[in-house]
Amino acid sequence: MTSFPDEVLEYVLKFITTHKDRNAVSLVCKAWYSVEGWNRQSVFIGNCYAVSPEILINRFPRIKTMTLKGRPRFADFNLFPQDWGAYLHPWVVTMAARYPWLEELRLKRMTVSDECLVMLAHAFPNFRVLVLTSCDGFSTDGLAAIAGHCRHLTVLDLQESDIENRGGHWLSCFPETCTSLVCLNFACLNSVVDFDALEKLVERCTSLKSLKLNKGVSLEQLQRLLVRAPQLCDLGTGSYSQQLKWTQYAELQTAITNCKDLRSLSGFWDVAPVFVPSLYPIGRNLTTLNLSYATIRGNVLMKLVSHCPNLKRLWVQDFVEDKGLQAVGMNCKELQELRVFPVDPLGHGYVTEIGLVAISEGCPNLSSVLYFCRQCTNAAIIAVAKNCPNLTRFRLCIITPQRPDHETGEPMDEAFGAIVKHCKDLRRLALSGLLTDKAFEYIGLYGKRLQTLSVAFAGDSDLAMQYVLNGCPNLRKLEIRDSPFGDAALLSGLHRYESMRFLWMSACNITLIGCGWLANQLPRLNVEVIKENENSRDLTIEKLYAYRSVAGPRSDAPHCVVTL
Structure with a gap:
């Protein structure tokens, strides 16, 4: 096999598309490693500091598609300093010189400046796809550069990004061609856009399949857009609350009904329940419904889901109450993903374990759950585990930390033990409630395919973390906060960290001495200590972020970040 001509091997490798399989191919021998690197056109980088742009380009000189991630997930909870890093600028500068054929760039939690967007617009003549998820640092001026100069643009996706508003003119920068x-x-944009320019753009782009609008777009304007784009498959509405005449409401319902291919709905900023019935005619075609910004009550959801029997993904706020989720369990038998977000993360919550059990009883194909609730029981989660053995993601958050089973007063150990026992393909798990070391022992024994574990306010001793690090061979991301784990727990994972993407620990009992020992033992690991008070001499570390890297310590760390 290794004697194949390079041309033959290159042709064969074109049919291997997943990153995991490509990586495996590159390990066969030096010849395959070289050909695979030259042949690779798509790359995924889970941590922008795990490799440098120069190393990437030398390894893969012909990349056309790149996915690049910056800050880890806990940055969403303001646990990282504002200026921590994850800057796109050095990547764009290097790629502009060596990747002129770059076509797609997908970024997550990166700091992107307007200068970066201007360089993207000018340096890559065939640029087609830009996805910015939870990114910041740029403004509508940068978007104007992308719109005006990327002549072949097919995707502009600004998902949950923080964008500075410098006027709604950027949509008018798209050329008439x-x-x-x-x-x-542009659902995340907190500003009024040039609707006339948007309407003309939508009318010109007859292949437009996904359109997600911000809250500045009214119901009347939505109706005008739908008339011009009946081919839409994915729609994010603007504000769904407005005074309409009966004729206007009828026109809106007709426009929605004429979108025969519509499969996904989101948006619904400031939704008024009186307009929800306009969605009933297309309910049977829907597979995805995202109401995570819509504070609708249980009765409204009950009526809506009764018209949506084929839903596979449902995102809602806990305003829907248990009765709304019970209706989902009765009507949406094909549901695979459920997310229930809290209206107020510091409040008492509107749903309990009753709604989750009802979903599990009616939706046996459920594979992904994110559930915020005010209380839970072991019996309920055990029932979920038995009803839905195909779960690959289970993230439960009881709003009050360290809350026990509200019926028995016992820890929630048996609940999560049942999840890892019965759900053999579990990949991601987030723990919640009063948990002892016993829960972590279960995870170590049964979580053999677990890749991501998020822990908060849990565990009794260092043994808990040791159970996980010694028992979960596929663990890639470990996130821990407000737990009693110290240096012994930290150092028990020396044999694991270089095979993981990262370790995050905050408000634990680790010390500067333990972190220094970790850095000395694993020189290929970047061990970053984040100081809340730069002048503090306390040996206890508030925040630790450790990740593997072939590029060595980064050069752009702020003063509050010390790399050991």
Whole structure:
């Protein structure tokens, strides 16, 4: 096999598309390693500091598609300093010189400046796809550069990004010759846009399949857009609350009904329940419904889901109450993903374990759950584990930390033990409630395919973390906060950290001495200590972020970040 001509091997490798399989191929021998690197056109980088742009380009000189992630997930909870890093600028500068054929760039939790967007717009003549998820640092001026100069743009997706508003003119920068857009998402933009320019753009782009609008777009304007884009498959509405005449409401319902291919709905900013019935005619076609910004009550959801029997993904706020989730369990038998977000993360919550059990009883194909609730029981989660053995993601958050089973007063150990026992393909798990070391022992024994574990306010001793690090061979991401784990727990994972993407620990009992020992033992690991008070001499570490890297310590760390 290794004697194949390079041309033959290159042709064969074109049919191997997943990153995991490509990585495995590159390990066969030096010849395959070289050909695979030269042949690779798509790359995924889970941590922008795990490799440098120069190393990447030398390894893969012909990349056309790149996915790049910056800050880890806990940055969403303000646990990272504002200026921590994850800057796109050095990547764009290097790629502009060596990747002129770059076509797609997908970024997550990166700091992106307007200068970066201007360089992207000018340096890559065939640029087609830009996805910015939870990114910051740029403004509508940068978007104007992308719109005005990327002549072949098909996707502009600004998902949950923080964008500075410098006027709604950026949509008018799309040239009149632009007809290539397939996806346009500016739902996160907190400003009024140039609707006339948007309407003309939507009318020109006859291949547009996904359109997600911000709250500045009214119901009347939504109706006008739908008339011009009946081919939409994915729609994010603007504000769904407005005074309409009866004729206007009828026109809106007709426009929605004429979107025969519509499969996904989101948006619903400030939704008024009186307008929800306008969605009933298309309910049977829907597979995805995202109401995570819509504070609708249980009765409204009950009526809506009765018209949506084929839903596979449902995101809602806990305003829907248990009765709304019970209706989902009765009507949506094909549901695979459920997310229930809290209206107020510091409040008492509107749903309990009753709604989750009802979903599990009615939706046996459920594979992913994110559930915020005010109380829970071991019996309920055990029932979920038995009803839905195909779960690959289970993230439960009881709003009050360290809350026990509200019926028995016992820890929630048996609940999560049942999840890892019965759900053999579990990949991601987030713990909640009063938990002892016993829960972690279960995870170590049964979580053999677990890749991501998130822990908060849990465990009794260092043994808990040791159970996980010694028992979960596929663990890639370990996130821990407000737990009693010290240096012994930290150092028990010396044999694991270089095979993981990262370790995050905050408000634990680790010390500067333990972190220093970790850094000395694993030189290929970047061990970053984040100081809340730069002048503090306390040996206890508030925040630790450790990740593997072939590029060595980064050069752009702020003063509050010390790399050991």
